[in-house]
Amino acid sequence: MPASTRRSSLPITDVVIDDAFWAPRRETVRTATLPQQEHMLRTGGQIEALAHAWKPGDPNEPHVFWESDVAKWIEAASYSLATHPDAALERRVDEVIEALAGAQQEDGYLNTYFTVVRPGERFTDLRDAHELYVAGHLIEAGVAHHAATGKTTLLGIVRRLADLIDREFAPGGAAEGGYDGHEEIELALVKLYRATGERRYLDLAARLIDARGTQPFYFELEAQRRGTPGYFGHVFPDRDAHPQRFREYNQSHLPVREQREVVGHAVRAMYLYSAMADLAQELDDAALRESCERLWDDLTGTKLYVTGGLGADPSIEGFAGPYELPDASGYAETCAAIGLVLWAKRMALLTGEGRYIDVLERALYNAVLSGASADGVCYFYGNPLASDGSVERKEWFGVACCPPNFARLTQSLEYYAYAQGDHEAVVDLFVAGTARFRFDETAVGLRVSTEYPHDGAVRIEIEADAESEFILAVRLPEWARQGAVLRVVGEPLDVGTVLDGGYVRLSRRWSPGDVVELELPMEPRRIWADPRVTSTVGRVALHRGPLVFCLEGVDHDAPLDAISLPRGASFAVARDDALGVDVLVGDGVADEPSGDLYPERPLGRRPIPVRAVPYAAWNNRGRSSMTVWVREAVA
């Protein structure tokens, strides 16, 4: 087994993030987002329902996935507590955990919907009713809460729940052969295994993964046994007429090792593939790894937006066909981009290849970050790449999966910034702060100084008590290969000589105070798209570093589609203090109306100053049109 496959994330408490880009954003999540979300969950009934014995006829019937929203909020709050002690927040988290404890049944079962709305129907509607999905989020919350606070209150609750599920899904159990209609519990069980060392949680995850997509199809047997259409029967009245499509919807159309194309609901897919990568690593399962790699190639080769968004078809919140990536009418759910971050991180741990983090970074800085407003209290559910000005972020949603998912991801950035391998300290993201690695008995710190993504200089200093021999692996993004400058302890080094799997890999005996300097080329650049993508032909997307830029109508006095960029024209970087971001400014040309709807002569053109803002920062100045892909003028 190569060294890379033994990589793992650092514990959240071993990483400090303290930089100009992320720290203020995370502070906004801590001070604005988390309280607003708690307020929404309290006024919306999600938390109250845990204590209230709802009866038919009562208002505010619990929704099948209410606890998952609560769980993600606890998880986000826990990560925040791990890095930023806050007694008041900790107390409020404890209160919610007490409510969960109160809602848990004698045998460990915990799901309000099935306890009060459909009692006696546990594990009979796995396809639609999100039962294991909810359990998965509770388990993730329990693991996070324990890691952050050391408390076992929630961890104990979710272990009892996991133990019950393990029994019910075991041979002879009520749900033998079943698996989740919305994947999530599988990756959660791997986390629970890692947190507790209990092998049976890993085995349960593997059992759920292995059962998926085998014939006869469990969900169809389940529906026959139940004799009713299921929770989404009214949403998909023609489901039985299109069995293959609805199997693909939740990736149960084929055994997972035979799956080659990303299909169906995008969030479900990302959570499934994340668990597959986890299991491939834990079980050294080559077939599972190969499936992951092929699915990855299909996604990134034909179905990923340039922002890192995914799931282009709003009708299924999921994937359309290859190269079907409409801009304004696309979907790209925030949760799906978050799911891609989860999967990409696991693929990087599994393979040791930096290209996965390249995609993670693309999704994180763009499609994920656009999910919330600058003030942290409004959210995009879908993240289209163009808009006529009719969309804007909302305070909340009836299905509120995205807001707390955004919060838990940004508050757990520590897990994504670094990785530790076998005598290998891996820097994946360029985030100012510190990280602590442990090699045998030696602790080694890295201090990263950078203004990235606003500047390309990254300085990494070794902080240790003594010399230590290890590999320092610093990811060199694909886009930075040309022009990156490396200095190791003051000596220039050609990056080409040390590039390995997408990382600058420096193996030496490091002394305290040694410094590695990496200068990434941060000139604005253009990216084109495969001509099979209809919405982007003849257009370019402006980039700088990991950031994708867009044009907003509020900055331009012509329709955005009337603007084109001459091929050679360059862009300069300018600071926008109001938005708190760097923007790109340059010269474009705008087609001018002639007065005729269909003139017989070419349109006149005028120069127009073009201002491009980071995609994630759009829609922070009221409603406005927007486009990522800008026409390019080329003869």
Add this chain to the structure above:
Amino acid sequence: MPASTRRSSLPITDVVIDDAFWAPRRETVRTATLPQQEHMLRTGGQIEALAHAWKPGDPNEPHVFWESDVAKWIEAASYSLATHPDAALERRVDEVIEALAGAQQEDGYLNTYFTVVRPGERFTDLRDAHELYVAGHLIEAGVAHHAATGKTTLLGIVRRLADLIDREFAPGGAAEGGYDGHEEIELALVKLYRATGERRYLDLAARLIDARGTQPFYFELEAQRRGTPGYFGHVFPDRDAHPQRFREYNQSHLPVREQREVVGHAVRAMYLYSAMADLAQELDDAALRESCERLWDDLTGTKLYVTGGLGADPSIEGFAGPYELPDASGYAETCAAIGLVLWAKRMALLTGEGRYIDVLERALYNAVLSGASADGVCYFYGNPLASDGSVERKEWFGVACCPPNFARLTQSLEYYAYAQGDHEAVVDLFVAGTARFRFDETAVGLRVSTEYPHDGAVRIEIEADAESEFILAVRLPEWARQGAVLRVVGEPLDVGTVLDGGYVRLSRRWSPGDVVELELPMEPRRIWADPRVTSTVGRVALHRGPLVFCLEGVDHDAPLDAISLPRGASFAVARDDALGVDVLVGDGVADEPSGDLYPERPLGRRPIPVRAVPYAAWNNRGRSSMTVWVREAVA
């Protein structure tokens, strides 16, 4: 009153169309389309229902507008009989008319739906139930049948029906103050007035037009009186929540003289405006004419497809906002383009201006003609300007308005090719054949020879027994102003010196055998679009003469959107014998996939032969992608 406002169409029997473009097409309609449509109307129940006393519980409940489909078929067949005697067809038409006679009630009422499905509810659901719309089409059929055959069988039926409606809508009648939810009867009543000389049909048309859009809103009063949601209540459950939108849907939001923007259902709008133009002419109503002119400017300035299609929003089969003209997802119903032909002809008769016929010609040769397949038995309902290959013509539709509408328009081309004014013979379309005009007691014939639209030479010869002084007005299309060559009786004449209102107007004493020769420039040309039209930015539409061209996927080995045309590149004309049309061939460039979904370098390009077929001829070689608007490569 200027001479032009006394213009009228020639009687159908005074025109002979005998050319290489239209005559074969019309022969296909006569020999293939009319029999197929009769078959569909017989097997579909529309004709059978006239004789069958349907009762609740019986299958095949009559549909509200079934008789309108039958009526349009009779109208089309009648036009065919007028120019091409056919005893068998005439007998079949007579049979259907006998069935209509049998279905007519004692008091003149004729509408199967209200006779057998909702008896006792006559004239209580004018908004939704198409009652006057059906009557209008029956009246048009009656007038056409009489003009073609001289028989009064159907004319008598529809006069009794019109008389009943006149009584019911008169002051004190059951439907006093009411008007049609789907405009159509108004223009039909003007035809009936012209055919019979009975002034009260014209007055009834004027009354319906004047009542429209006045407050209180009749349809809302009617709904209150009825106390039920109406025929489309289930289709538009939220109708009461958006009263303005649903008033606009059938153009009843404002009195017609105050309407300035084309809104709502496009076919309804075209039929309404046609009647307004008729009445403006008959009644010399300046306010009505001004409304027509403003509505025309709004349509042609902001809401018309380059094909002459209209009604971009499928959700209402009607108009979207200004410049909202999506290509693939647009609508452009065949019936709406036919309605535009009806309106444009009337605007030209009303104003004497050739620009209206320019638009008529655009719609006729493109958006209308695309409505049927080359073999005449499959139809487009919507006529999008781009397709991913998923659309194709169908044999029939549940709502079958378009197929017989296509048949009746092509079989009545005689009405659109010429007009007669005060000592003025007007040539509007360039169609080989003859036309007979009457000036006082003198008959003058024109013999037109041309291969238009495949060739620009148009030869017009005077056929008469003696000299005659009159104005020969030949339309000179806007696109032909540059480069048109005119010879009058052998003498070259600068067209600029005789151009008036869009016509070359030649006033002289004509001798038998005098010849006017007009040579229209037929070089392929490009047309651009206002940059506010999102779907067309950076693109051009290829034209030759009146024909709009498109690219079909079947002719190209690259995705159509990957192809662009260098600005200067020219096109040559080539014959496609299989399609029976001239096509354009030229050189384009195709962007090439690089292997990356998002390459960091500009895409490679390769030369690609481009072949453009007339828009109306597309989808005659199986399913294929298609685009009218082609990217233009320009720095």
